[in-house]
Amino acid sequence: MTTLHTPSADTLTQAGSCLRQGGLVAMPTETVYGLAADATNTQAVARIFAAKGRPSFNPLITHVTTLDSIAQHAHLDDRAHTLAHSLWPGPLTLILPRKDTSTISPLVTAGLPTLAFRIPAHPIAKALIEAAGRPLAAPSANPSGMLSPTTPLHVAETLGNKVDMILAAGATDVGLESTVIDLSTPTATLLRPGTITAEQVSQALGAPVDTNIKHTKSNTGEHSSITSPGQLLKHYAPRTALRLNAIDLTPGEALLAFGSITFMGIQGGGAAKELPSNALQNLSETHNLHEAAANLFKMLHTLDKGGFHSIAVMNIPHTGLGIAINDRLHRAAQQTEQT
């Protein structure tokens, strides 16, 4: 298993040169851990797909630290400048038309005429991009179709022997992947909900955002039918089945709670609050959606290890950040396709 490296001037220099030589480095971002490679090096990018077992038609996000470096590769219109100034650095990804002169590897874009860019806020991500001196392609650092990693240990457990270095900077703050907004269309379109809500984007733009997210049911469909392959329905899955909007428990089930469980019962007798901690995780006892988002993948990881026949999940209000949490829960609950 790759050893975890504490970020320091030395390890960042080492990670930067590893990336320039075509290596893979797992890096913390404020959303989830990313599996980074030099976006201009096709061989390095190919290693990302191999390590993740990712369908090669699923394009990657390129991470940079400045708007100028994006302008070298993509067309930025007024909307892009507005969103960049109000919401970057942060958990937002913009889909932009690619420039013909861009040196980003075509493998990053999976043949699409667009590029996905993000300027992350995490100081270690920023330092790593600067140390590498290259734009970094980085999907979430998990095997394709599995839960995104919010701790360095998640990365080590699932991809440990496939990455050259893991920069370990503790649990991530946001806990959910970035909001993806498509600006290659006349109306800005939400492709993936996140902590930055469609309302925030719409407010910043002073224009409506299309939020009619269309999920693609199968990953075996025609490539051309996939605008954003991240919309594959089955995407953020634990191994254990999920049962959503649970109001009570069946015997032998684990519980992912939200809010009070004082009065929640187990069918046939017993109380949810008496479950052991490997069977009971509470996203937020105080109904705090930010806390719930930060805990979601970590708690699903914990419950997934318990060997339960299913995980009952309590209702999460479908407003604000709850929309992004419900999006991930609905995807995780789909048992039909495994990407």
Ligand code: TXA
């Ligand atoms: O928070 C995040 O976004 C994390 C951190 C590491 O930055 N990254 C992440 O990457 O979640 P990934 O590869 O797991 O998800 C990228 C999403 C996918 O839904 C992908 O289909 C979409 O972005 N995407 C990338 N390029 C695209 C493009 N040109 N057009 C449409 N969608 C694109």
Ligand code: MG
């Ligand atoms: Mg992912």
